[in-house]
Amino acid sequence: MSIALAVVILTGFVVYALLLAAIARLRASAHEMFRRSAGNDSNRPVVFITAHPDDESYFFAPTVLAVRHRPVHVFCISNGNFRGVGRVREKEFETACNLLGVQGSILNHKDFQDDFHSYWNAENLADEISKYLSKLRPALVITFDERGASQHPNHISTYKAVQLLVMQNRLPNCTVLKLDSVHSIRKYTGAFDVLFSRSDIQVVSTWSQFRLAQKAYLTYKSQLAFYSLAYIWTCRFMIFNTFTVLQNEDRRN
Template identity: 40%
Template sequence: MAALEILAAAAAAAAIAAWAFLWVWDSSERIRNREQAGLRDDESRALLVIAHPDDEAMFFAPTVLGLGRGGHRLSLLCFSAGNYYNQGKIRKKELLQSCEVLGIPPSRVMIIDNRDFPDDPDVQWNTESVASVLLQYIQVNGISLVVTFDARGVSGHNNHIALYTAVRSLHSEGKLPKGCSVLTLQSVNVLRKYISFLDLPFSLSHTQDVLFVLTSEEVARAKRAMSCHHSQLLWFRRLYVLFSRYMRINSLHFL
């Protein structure tokens, strides 16, 4: 009897292991397909547009590393120095350090530091001003893919949303250069936001155009990038690094 119980337990364990292997294999294939969807030009010039230093690591690390993995030449345009607490000089240096960890050299990082775009959630950035600066950068640098926030800005920050509004305006008015695409980072509800890699089944089952999921080694790299932002690593952001799905998973939509 004991032998039969052992055999039954072994068979059940084998069945579970086989199911897990097939699920992981199927998931990896679906992730790979979604990474490649619409992103087949390995030599494209991609531009990540963010509002503050640390956005690139807190929200977009999977996209940055995923695009780099695919051979895309990525640049970064940051619309403020993050001077809300008068730490702008420090935060600019931290951003450059973080970008180097993520594979973006300083020569491809542009930080805008002027009064038109203050780091302030209570200030509405002028859509035309943001769009004008962005369009000029796109044209001068031959950008073929723009990546930024969606209409909810992940955290609801007005500066994040202002970037989406400007890009949306350029796209809808047909002002972007021919062949220039736009990807926006999907905002998710609070529960999904803080369940880390456990959000993967939800990300796979919900419709999106591109999905980036980091390996354990890449997660460690994303955390190193975030650790460059010493001035921002308060206790709640340390918890964010541990539990946020945005440190591991990015799902994006094409406009």
């Protein structure tokens, strides 16, 4: 064996060991995060507010799977009709939610349709979200942050509407978390990104949860492209999520 090959193998081993150590540390913190964030009332649900059918699988699956021991709802604003396949995506959403073991609902309002080029009216959307949440009284609400994970205007609008509810104190006794967006280079470093994460609020999947998230993602056959396989193995959102608490001070964003 050449010295160069030995160095490569040794380096790979060290990197792998560091990764496992980081994941173990994050998994330990994940449970504590949800105990603190979601409160002790296990009957009060966790609600994910998303913009399109597939967001729950593409971006939030690690967290969806981590909180399945309590009632979990996904409230999706649009039916993803940007390319005229909204009805197909509704069915795919239903299948994905069944796989993930959560209850899914789609708003599909004419003013909040899937469109990569437009922002939704935050005040009107906040009213719709508020109507939905008032029936559930969730302990924890989870959505995108101000960069929307992928800069999609509909994701950002969803965040803005939830932010408005927080600013107007319309989510009493409820913790609201926003999913941390990361630079695209970090986004595609998979589990290795745990080494660079500084968030206190983190959720890391087990191997079986990771595989289930991939299965839910692959449910969206209408959305699959040549790069989808690369995405499910490289995207950090498939294996772990980090969050920031959405507080009133966030109104400057």
